[in-house]
Amino acid sequence: MAGKSKNNLVSGFDMQFVTSSISTTLVLLLLGLVVFFVLAAHNLSVYVKENISFSILISDEMKEADILKLQKRLDKEAFVKETEYISKKQALREQTEAMGADPEEFLGYNPFTASIEIKLHSDYANSDSIAKIEKLIKKNSNIQEVLYQKELIDAVNDNIRNISLLLLGLAAILALISFALINNTIRLAIYSKRFLIHTMKLVGASWGFIRRPFLRRNFWIGVLAAFVADCILWAAAYWLVSYEPELIRVVTPDVMMLVSAAVLLFGVLITYLCALLSINKYLRMKAGTLYQI
Template structure:
């Protein structure tokens, strides 16, 4: 087997290991990035599932209840609302597994209510307290209830989880950059004699580094594409196990994540390849051994 054939095989093997290493790192980074996006989106989803119950006085004319519904519906913090009649309240009460009072009471004791969910940006203890105080001033409102303990702890816990994941993502990003750089440098090590030989026969630095840079861009793009496909498969599997993930998925943020993975793979591969080639060009032949 000729030396040229051996060199070609070594080059292909080094490129393969480079693509594999970069792909694995980008895949890990992509999964963590997806978790960060989902945690933030999931937190917003949970916040917007908190329900506020506005209980109404009895008796109440339909025109008065309609005016109150219109007043609440016009507020900027409303995400969605429903007017719960006494019959609807009874059906919900029985659906929760409670026993019927028929035979004991002649009238339905459950009040009418306006139940609504608040937009996530308004779901703070102080804001909800102001909303409660405003609604309780309305003539036909007897009481306003919402899970105060849950609201007070939910916001702080979501912030803690978000900061922890963001910190973890930054650490993994730095680790990814170092790992990708080391992987590329190891791949370039097998080509050091080829680079030096081209320099010795009179080739310019641009002539030597140009094909290596092009190959680096291609390898980075291949690594990014494979990593994106792998992350998509993980997301698909996760959705099958947890169908609710489909509801909270943010396609815009996911697109930016994939673009970031692709750009990161190409950029770091290109920079590492170019700097490695320049390093071997500056060395003497004896220093390559």
């Protein structure tokens, strides 16, 4: 009789299973989008910071061979992502193209100086770090000046910080909402079986025996919902990168793998935990209480 009751408690695949899977999929899809935006925003901030450069203006007395040696030393520094040497002739050529006229023709000399453009790793792309780097670089007497846009760097860091806090707050709120929605879906499903649960208790079935089919069923609902949600997210990411290939710098495979893992982990944990809490609630209830709820 216990085995028969167990089969009546939860069938492997029915309409209730389908509806629970669909509703859980939609919630996990929403949660996955938030995780995606949080991780993509981090990659975007790194990309933006590492494309902010500053210039080292070099004295005309410094020979090109020494400049190249200086560039190699800078390349070995922990804060440097990449460097680019711009000679006096290259600077003149670039400005001539930009202005549409050659300054050397009416000045009689090349007014530009050689320089090294430096792009920093994202961790060092802030005003405090750049100020320390500036002091280090200026120890070389052949360095005329270090040019960087302090206001731009501060604005970028402030905006990135604000956006990150906003996304993290949104993620926390949606995680709570997701838990509530999935919990309600599972509670309704178990509510419809409350009298069968009580019958199982009357025939002597242990709590663990009664819980097992519910937990197994909801575990697979979580896995299925997470799998479908991940497939949709991967398809959306593929479409984005196909539409704009440059987005591969932000929508990386690592980001999508983390999103997939987060959706799967959350889907399995929340469905399993909600089922456990709900079934325990009805297991503790007396027969009279079941008729009052």
